[in-house]
Amino acid sequence: MDEIEESEWYLLQNYRERILPLRGILLNLDFTSIEKYDEGTLELFIRGGKKKIKFNEESEKQFKSIIQTDIISKLMMLVEDAVIFMESRRRNVSFYSIVTNSDIDVGLVIKEFFENLEKLSTNELWEIMSYVDVNSTNWETSEDARLVEKYLTINISEMRRLLSELKEFSTTNHPLFKRFKHAGFPVFPAVNSPKSLDFMKNFDHCSAVLMKENILDDVVYVPYSDDVIKSYHIIASGLQKIIHDIVNNRIITIERQTSGMLPNVSHDSEKLSVEEWNRYGEIRKKFYEQNPLRNDLPRTLNLPKPDKENMKWYCGLDDFLTRSIQFKESQNKEMYRLNASTDY
Incomplete structure (x- = not known):
């Protein structure tokens, strides 16, 4: 294992085992805060003591709006992670080489990825997922090759659908995320939702995001409701699954020195018969028997000593x-x- 591959393996392992689960915990803290508030059990430390929180109606809306903003920001950071991992696989480079290259504008990379999403070919998605090249792999029978291609194609189709949803989520919420992470936070939380507009009648209230120098020139509204929060739960789950699969699949190819891998997860198992599912499991087992774990996997990462300065x-x-x-x-x-x- 060369130095570049070893570094990528360490970083991907760290992301899969630590960073991704911890990002999920932070998101859950936000979701739990809203749930506990609605239950009347939310407690905060105030002036050295723990106290239950209950706001008046207006303050409650503001509280939920700012929690919503934090949820969106955490989801947007996961979207950025997902795109960087996907783009690194598409370019066949380490994701770390993208985020540390001063000549690369990471924000632009993410923007262009979604702008060109519809142009992303099946072969590119295959590379992103680190799937095995069916045509260049020796299978026992042509039927096995057909089954593997069917299994992987089902996953790719579902991946394309999820990415389309992520594009819409990211594009819609980017203005709020952009304002949230910059100085001044020019956002009015908990603005009353104009019920006279038919498309706004199902929302409780909104955050008004100011976009131009004249504050009335361009305002983006981010609505709040229980269903909105439920949708964030769904997005969070899907995002974490996509990222885990991309990262985990790449780790497998490094650990087994293969150009591709066979996943054990189907994103739409109903499209496979029981016989097909069982046969795929046998094919996958044999594939990994023929491609065992390499024996030069590093055991410890010796980080440099801290610099007091x-x-x-x-x-x-x-x-x-x-x-x-x-x-x-x-x-x-x-x-x-x-x-x-x-x-x-």
């Missing part, structure tokens, strides 16, 4: 906390002095 904030944390405590004590004494001398 890059950790000034953390290395000076004790002094910062001491100064903060002293400042707070000084403020408390001053407030006590002012209250004691106030003439009522």
